[in-house]
Amino acid sequence: MDNLDLTKALSRPSASKIVMLVIDGLGGIPDPDTGKTELETAHTPNLDALAARGICGLSEPIGPGITPGSAPGHLALFGYDPLIFQIGRGILEALGIGLDLEPGDIAARGNFCTIDKDGLVIDRRAGRISTEESSKLCQLLDGIEIDRVKAIIRPVKEHRLVVIFRGDGLNADISDSDPQQTRVTTRDIVALNQQASHTADITNRFVARAREILAGHHPANMILLRGFSKKPQFPTVTDIYKLKAAAITTYPMYRGLAKTIGMEILKTGQTMEDELLTLKRNFKQYDFFFIHIKETDAAGEDGDFNRKVTSLEHIDRLLPGLTNLEPDVIVVAGDHSTPAILKGHSWHPVPVLLYSRYCRPDGVDRFSEQACIAGGLGRIPATDIMLLAMANALKLDKFGA
Amino acid sequence: MDNLDLTKALSRPSASKIVMLVIDGLGGIPDPDTGKTELETAHTPNLDALAARGICGLSEPIGPGITPGSAPGHLALFGYDPLIFQIGRGILEALGIGLDLEPGDIAARGNFCTIDKDGLVIDRRAGRISTEESSKLCQLLDGIEIDRVKAIIRPVKEHRLVVIFRGDGLNADISDSDPQQTRVTTRDIVALNQQASHTADITNRFVARAREILAGHHPANMILLRGFSKKPQFPTVTDIYKLKAAAITTYPMYRGLAKTIGMEILKTGQTMEDELLTLKRNFKQYDFFFIHIKETDAAGEDGDFNRKVTSLEHIDRLLPGLTNLEPDVIVVAGDHSTPAILKGHSWHPVPVLLYSRYCRPDGVDRFSEQACIAGGLGRIPATDIMLLAMANALKLDKFGA
Numbered sequence: 001m002d003n004l005d006l007t008k009a010l011s012r013p014s015a016s017k018i019v020m021l022v023i024d025g026l027g028g029i030p031d032p033d034t035g036k037t038e039l040e041t042a043h044t045p046n047l048d049a050l051a052a053r054g055i056c057g058l059s060e061p062i063g064p065g066i067t068p069g070s071a072p073g074h075l076a077l078f079g080y081d082p083l084i085f086q087i088g089r090g091i092l093e094a095l096g097i098g099l100d101l102e103p104g105d106i107a108a109r110g111n112f113c114t115i116d117k118d119g120l121v122i123d124r125r126a127g128r129i130s131t132e133e134s135s136k137l138c139q140l141l142d143g144i145e146i147d148r149v150k151a152i153i154r155p156v157k158e159h160r161l162v163v164i165f166r167g168d169g170l171n172a173d174i175s176d177s178d179p180q181q182t183r184v185t186t187r188d189i190v191a192l193n194q195q196a197s198h199t200a201d202i203t204n205r206f207v208a209r210a211r212e213i214l215a216g217h218h219p220a221n222m223i224l225l226r227g228f229s230k231k232p233q234f235p236t237v238t239d240i241y242k243l244k245a246a247a248i249t250t251y252p253m254y255r256g257l258a259k260t261i262g263m264e265i266l267k268t269g270q271t272m273e274d275e276l277l278t279l280k281r282n283f284k285q286y287d288f289f290f291i292h293i294k295e296t297d298a299a300g301e302d303g304d305f306n307r308k309v310t311s312l313e314h315i316d317r318l319l320p321g322l323t324n325l326e327p328d329v330i331v332v333a334g335d336h337s338t339p340a341i342l343k344g345h346s347w348h349p350v351p352v353l354l355y356s357r358y359c360r361p362d363g364v365d366r367f368s369e370q371a372c373i374a375g376g377l378g379r380i381p382a383t384d385i386m387l388l389a390m391a392n393a394l395k396l397d398k399f400g401a
Numbered sequence: 402m403d404n405l406d407l408t409k410a411l412s413r414p415s416a417s418k419i420v421m422l423v424i425d426g427l428g429g430i431p432d433p434d435t436g437k438t439e440l441e442t443a444h445t446p447n448l449d450a451l452a453a454r455g456i457c458g459l460s461e462p463i464g465p466g467i468t469p470g471s472a473p474g475h476l477a478l479f480g481y482d483p484l485i486f487q488i489g490r491g492i493l494e495a496l497g498i499g500l501d502l503e504p505g506d507i508a509a510r511g512n513f514c515t516i517d518k519d520g521l522v523i524d525r526r527a528g529r530i531s532t533e534e535s536s537k538l539c540q541l542l543d544g545i546e547i548d549r550v551k552a553i554i555r556p557v558k559e560h561r562l563v564v565i566f567r568g569d570g571l572n573a574d575i576s577d578s579d580p581q582q583t584r585v586t587t588r589d590i591v592a593l594n595q596q597a598s599h600t601a602d603i604t605n606r607f608v609a610r611a612r613e614i615l616a617g618h619h620p621a622n623m624i625l626l627r628g629f630s631k632k633p634q635f636p637t638v639t640d641i642y643k644l645k646a647a648a649i650t651t652y653p654m655y656r657g658l659a660k661t662i663g664m665e666i667l668k669t670g671q672t673m674e675d676e677l678l679t680l681k682r683n684f685k686q687y688d689f690f691f692i693h694i695k696e697t698d699a700a701g702e703d704g705d706f707n708r709k710v711t712s713l714e715h716i717d718r719l720l721p722g723l724t725n726l727e728p729d730v731i732v733v734a735g736d737h738s739t740p741a742i743l744k745g746h747s748w749h750p751v752p753v754l755l756y757s758r759y760c761r762p763d764g765v766d767r768f769s770e771q772a773c774i775a776g777g778l779g780r781i782p783a784t785d786i787m788l789l790a791m792a793n794a795l796k797l798d799k800f801g802a
Contacts, residue, residue, distance in 0.1 A: 029761045037761070062800055064781060065788030066407065069801035082801065083407070092802050341759070345799055347792040348761050370777075373763055379779040 003079065004240055006399070007387060013242045016328035016393040019279070019289045020385075022077060023315060024070070025297030026334025027350040027369060029341055031305055038296075038305060038340060039351065040368045042312040046319040047332065047353070052365035054330070054355035057377025059385060061336050067347045070297075073335030074257055078237065078290075079386035087260070088172065088229015094162045095256025097154055101164065101231045106172040106199070109227045110161045112137060112220035119185045124178070125159045126220035134159060137220055140213050146205045163225060165203065170230070171196035177207055178224035186224060203228070236262025237288065241390060246282060248275045249292035258290060272314060276321040283325050291322075300338030308340050329393045330355040332367070333385060349379055356392035405641055407800070408480065408788060414643045417729035417794040420680070420690045421786075423478060424716060425471070426698030427735025428751040428770060430742055432706055439697075439706060439741060440752065441769045443713040447720040448733065448754070453766035455731070455756035458778025460786060462737050468748045471698075474736030475658055479638065479691075480787035488661070489573065489630015495563045496657025498555055502565065502632045507573040507600070510628045511562045513538060513621035520586045525579070526560045527621035535560060538621055542611050550603045564626060566604065571631070572597035578608055579625035587625060604629070637663025638689065642791060647683060649676045650693035659691060673715060677722040684726050692723075701739030709741050730794045731756045733768070734786060750780060757793035 028037035061068040061076045062083065071092055072082030087095075090107035101107070112134060114123040129137075134155040142153040149167030156162055173196040177186050189207070191200040207223065214221045237245045239262070246266050247258030255265045264286070268278040275291055282289075293315055299308035323330065334350040351372040362376030373379075377388070390396050429438035462469040462477045463484065472493055473483030488496075491508035502508070513535060515524040530538075535556040543554040550568030557563055574593040580586070590605050592598040608624065615622045638646045640663070647667050648659030656666045665687070669679040676692055683690075694716055700709035724731065731754075738749040752773040763777030774780075778789070791797050 029759055032758075035762075058777075058779075063404070063407075063788070064785040065790075065792035065797060066411070067792065067797065067799045069799050072801035086801065089802055339759070346759070347789075347797070369761060370764055373777050373779075374775065 008240050010396045010399060011241045011390060012395060012397055014395050017287050018329040018389050018393050019322060019327040020331040021291050023293045023296050023334050025300040025338025027337025027348050029339040037369050038308040039312055042309045044312060044316040044367060046316045047367040048365060050355055051353050051367040053361060054353050055359045055362050055377055056353050056364040056372045056375030058349035058372050058379045059352045059382040060349050061382045065347050067345050068336045070335060071257055076382035077333055077335060077385055078261060079383050081383055085234055087232050089227030090229040091231055094164060096253040097156055097162060098252035099154060103231060104170060105231045106165050106170045106228055108163050108225040110163055110223050110225045112159045113222050113224050114219040115222045121182050121186060124182060128158045129220050131155055131157055141210050144206055144209050146202050149202045151206050169198060171199045172228045172230040174200045174228050176226035178226040232260060234261050238262050243288040244286050245288035246286040247290045248278045251294050254292045272318055276318050297338045300340050301344060303340050303343040305340035328356055329389050331385060331389050352385060354388055359392055408641050411797045411800060412642045412791060413796060413798055415796050418688050419730040419790050419794050420723060420728040421732040422692050424694045424697050424735050426701040426739025428738025428749050430740040438770050439709040440713055443710045445713060445717040445768060447717045448768040449766060451756055452754050452768040454762060455754050456760045456763050456778055457754050457765040457773045457776030459750035459773050459780045460753040460783040461750050462783045466748050468746050469737045471736060472658055477783035478734055478736060478786055479662060480784050482784055486635055488633050490628030491630040492632055495565060497654040498557055498563060499653035500555060504632060505571060506632045507566050507571045507629055509564050509626040511564055511624050511626045513560045514623050514625050515620040516623045522583050525583060529559045530621050532556055532558055541614050545607055545610050547603050547606045552607050570599060572600045573629045573631040575601045575629050577627035579627040635662050639663050644689040645687050646689035647687040648691045649679045652695055655693045673719055677719050698739045701741050702745060704741050704744040706741035729757055730790050732786060732790050753786060755789055760793055
């Protein structure tokens with residue numbers, strides 16, 4: 001019996017409310033000059049006060065040493081083991097641009113590229129054509145239909161695109177057409193199991209059609225596809241936790257991910273203030289809220305230590321808007337660390353804070369990497385956080401008699 | 402997907418360097434008079450300074466309460482789950498005396514023993530004959546060949562010996578000839594599965610031949626064999642971590658073990674100074690170094706608390722020779738605890754210290770059992786240490802997108 005089975009067996013609906021505030025890329029590492037992380041540098045009186053009333057710890061999104069992508073980092077926070085619940089690259093790219101996927105869809109990431117008269121790839125990125133140029137070319141390809149399978153083509157950024165194949169009996173277990181090198185021809189897409197031969201045939205014919213259509217264009221006269229994957233069918237948070245859950249996030253990828261696990265997506269604006277207002281307005285209608293803050297991660301990815309500090313202070317100032325709603329359980333967590341010094345996601349465990357009337361506070365009165373080491377939650381797999389939130393919301397029955 | 406599969410998928414070669422200093426039997430328990438362990442008693446300013454710059458914790462070689470042998474303790478440090486990657490006793494004994502094993506070899510541990518005229522074992526250890534005496538007898542038996550299977554016999558210590566059987570199609574799944582008691586005959590070796598019947602036949606005929614050869618000798622007029630095992634074929638550290646790894650150790654067993662997992666064995670002398678000189682001389686040629694210090698364990702096994710303290714202080718004095726090379730990642734760990742008071746290996750978790758520019762220091766500024774409790778690594782399975790070292794050396798890709 002794994003965690004999800006156990007949770008399904010024990011969870012029950014109740015009126016109590018859980019708010020999970022996910023501060024993307026929350027954790028950091030110290031600035032060598034000050035010896036303090038972003039969170040330790042930030043002035044966060046509200047988070048610190050909540051830490052004092054709550055129980056703290058450090059969460060491991062996947063496991064020690066493993067740096068998570070955004071999708072696995074979030075799935076872990078929602079209790080889905082990211083090594084089991086994997087989402088393909090094509091699907092993630094589609095979710096990232098807000099494409100609405102249907103069951104059975106398969107998606108691939110793609111590039112516009114340049115081939116010479118012999119069909120050899122001479123530039124895998126077609127000179128990084130502009131998003132505007134790419135959008136026009138996508139329109140030429142969008143809607144190609146082969147044997148009742150429809151191809152939906154959308155631009156991503158510059159030379160990048162997404163293709164969705166929609167039709168019956170598609171199987172994503174096929175190889176890439178992208179050779180990942182130049183001076184060679186594009187690859188035939190090959191079925192990696194017998195059931196996928198129809199899909200390989202369809203996608204090869206799609207690529208051939210795209211080549212014909214793009215033939216007169218330059219430099220983007222061909223496409224390369226990779227990362228074919230199928231829309232995942234994961235158990236929903238309603239299946240597992242019996243929650244009526246809502247997601248508040250400004251980025252398409254997180255909306256797509258939340259929708260994939262059965263959360264309703266609430267319309268919101270582009271700022272943190274908008275997100276908190278959305279929470280307030282919808283507070284009565286749901287018993288679980290996922291609020292996602294992207295600014296911290298973006299600052300970390302840009303290597304901007306000070307902007308990450310400022311973003312954290314911004315969140316802190318808005319926190320009373322959340323706590324004043326008096327949810328039964330508040331979780332403040334991160335999907336992974338994004339230390340400004342590393343300019344990217346990292347493996348470092350992430351501070352986590354859980355508040356409820358029943359949480360057994362631990363003496364930690366500062367929400368920071370260092371203070372959380374001594375927290376009562378200890379160092380926990382991120383996949384345990386939802387269970388703790390459910391328990392603190394009194395939404396779990398006793399196990400055994 | 403287990404840890405090794407995940408690591409294989411994420412690891413990538415890079416120029417960064419990892420040095421893992423393994424202080425054998427590192428952990429201890431307090432002297433009842435002082436309340437301090439060996440490590441807490443020792444004056445270790447260099448280790449303490451490194452702890453202050455690094456992140457500390459306690460590692461569990463196998464699991465709570467389990468006392469590891471040297472082989473599983475080390476395998477865990479290299480990221481191999483010791484419950485999965487087991488090495489047979491015969492093979493370990495062969496590695497322990499520095500025998501070079503070939504794929505397909507099977508090895509057994511053995512004793513010279515004394516039998517009476519009816520073939521009953523009357524002394525399982527042949528009066529503990531001297532190593533010198535045993536060496537001569539081994540020469541008499543060495544090279545016996547049966548059906549193109551060659552037996553290689555080497556003395557270990559006193560009455561103990563190792564036999565390697567080398568030939569095609571050998572199967573180690575056979576029973577012992579050692580009855581583990583006296584006043585009974587030696588046992589026939591029996592195949593424990595059908596594929597092993599040829600090997601059982603060969604080994605029985607070998608024992609019979611040995612009995613003929615030893616017949617005129619006293620007290621060692623027979624041999625007993627046990628622990629038949631095959632040379633393991635483990636994935637190498639190059640397979641898993643894409644490392645070019647070197648081992649520096651003064652003891653044959655650790656050299657054999659390191660070789661088994663694909664490390665190159667560097668020639669070195671008999672002292673810690675020699676080992677550090679070997680590190681310095683070879684520092685450019687490899688990206689991972691395992692340096693093994695045996696003195697601490699030997700002192701612990703002897704129950705010599707003060708000598709263990711002195712050994713730790715000795716290591717501490719030599720530490721700058723390692724840190725001055727400025728490896729990207731330094732790990733100081735132990736394969737298990739060897740408290741002098743217990744005069745042997747123990748189950749106690751082992752202090753561990755990891756330093757890198759990106760390690761997120763934790764406020765621990767003393768390398769000791771007690772201080773490490775509050776360390777940022779927490780209490781971790783020893784098998785996680787390599788992953789953390791790899792992450793800190795920026796040798797692991799992100800998981801998922």
